[in-house]
Amino acid sequence: MMRSLFSAVSGLKAHQTKMDVIGNNIANVNTVAYKSQSVTFGDVYYQTTQVATGPNEASGKGGTNAKQIGLGSTVGAISVDPTAQGASERTDNTWDLMISGDKFFVVSNAGNTYFTRAGDFTTDLDGAIVTQSGANVMGWKADADGNIIKDRVQALYATSPEYTYTAPAATTGVTITGNVDSRETGDIAYTVNFYDSLGNEYQATLNLTYDSKDAAAGTTSYNVVGGSVTMNGQPTELSVSCDSQVVFNTNTGASMVGNAGLALTFTDNSADGSGNIANIGTNNGNTSTINLDASGLTMYAAASNINATMGINGTGAGKAVGKMTSVGVNESGQIVASYSNGDTKKIGQIAVASFTNPSGLEKVGDNLYAATLNSGSFDGIGEDISESSGKITSGYLEMSNVDLADQFTNMITTQRGYQANSRIITVSDTMLEELINLKR
Incomplete structure (x- = not known):
């Protein structure tokens, strides 16, 4: 009973x-x-x-x-x-991340390693990527060239002094295009912009001046006459010149082959050498040169209109100092920073982990799991999610x-x-x- x-x-x-x-x-x-x-x-x-x-x-x-x-x-x-996939919720928040597949984010809290599927991350005062409870999101950092170094996982940062700026580059070539009015015999003014190796922005004023016609050769020549040079909008004591002429076919108005190989020469006329001539283009001691490609000019009976762009055939444009403007995460978990000068740079990658028996993980609260003897162990390095069938989606969260x-x-x-x-x-x-x- x-x-x-x-x-x-x-x-x-x-x-x-x-x-x-x-x-x-x-x-x-x-x-x-x-x-x-x-x-x-x-x-x-x-x-x-x-x-x-x-x-x-x-x-x-x-x-x-x-x-x-x-x-x-x-x-x-x-x-x-x-690993049972929940439905997705769109948030449009950069640091809301959703894993598709059977992987886990790796986080560290007070020296202990945990795992989570909850990707509602944020950043702290130091720019570290953290969970809502303050655990650091772990992954791999990139070297100076943006190559991901897949070593032992470490805390990832979205912003820090080492990622705030990208280096400038000096302009080594300039391209001018447009039309020179074949009826014009006066000066035609235009400006050329370029950067030095410190990221200072220069503007040189030039004039295309009619010189002569060579009836025997069937060509018409123009001199490139230098004017003022400013740096960051302020006057300088630099002068600019061009020893070669811009030459056109008199009968067709087409640019002659030699126009592709011109060069602008800059000279520092200051007594104390304050013109920083060594930072401009290719330095030759007391002068520096920037290549000039004028092969895109024509000489037709139409209004003159000359435009100058930095770079020749896509190279040598130079750039200003780049300041970080935004940070995002791609489907491989790579953290990519965008900069004001057009640069993009990989600064890290979020690592993921997988387990032989994910059901053997132990829940420890705060949406975290801990490895147990029956789940399998974490090797300390993690995995690249792009090497599996999964992906990480930014701006979405996995729901319950x-x-x-x-x-x-x-x-x-x-x-x-x-x-x-x-x-x-x-x-x-x-x-x-x-x-x-x-x-x-």
């Missing part, structure tokens, strides 16, 4: 545990990347009142089965699949995979199971009461 009481108590405890799990699932229905847990029951120890016997040919008796009385139920397992319909159904069955076990206690108590009343 007493066995049914204790069996029912074990059933109450098991169903209470299941209700606790259901309650936790529903409480986390809107938790980022939360993974629903499930409970399975198992039966427990049996009291054997008669063991099984086999057939006896000598006596002619057949075999009998064992007689066993079960002593209740217990929680067999509380299971979770941390809790199915409310499933949870409410489980709640009903759990409630009924709990009620049924309580009835066993009630009926057993009534039977005990009847037994006690026999002595009256």
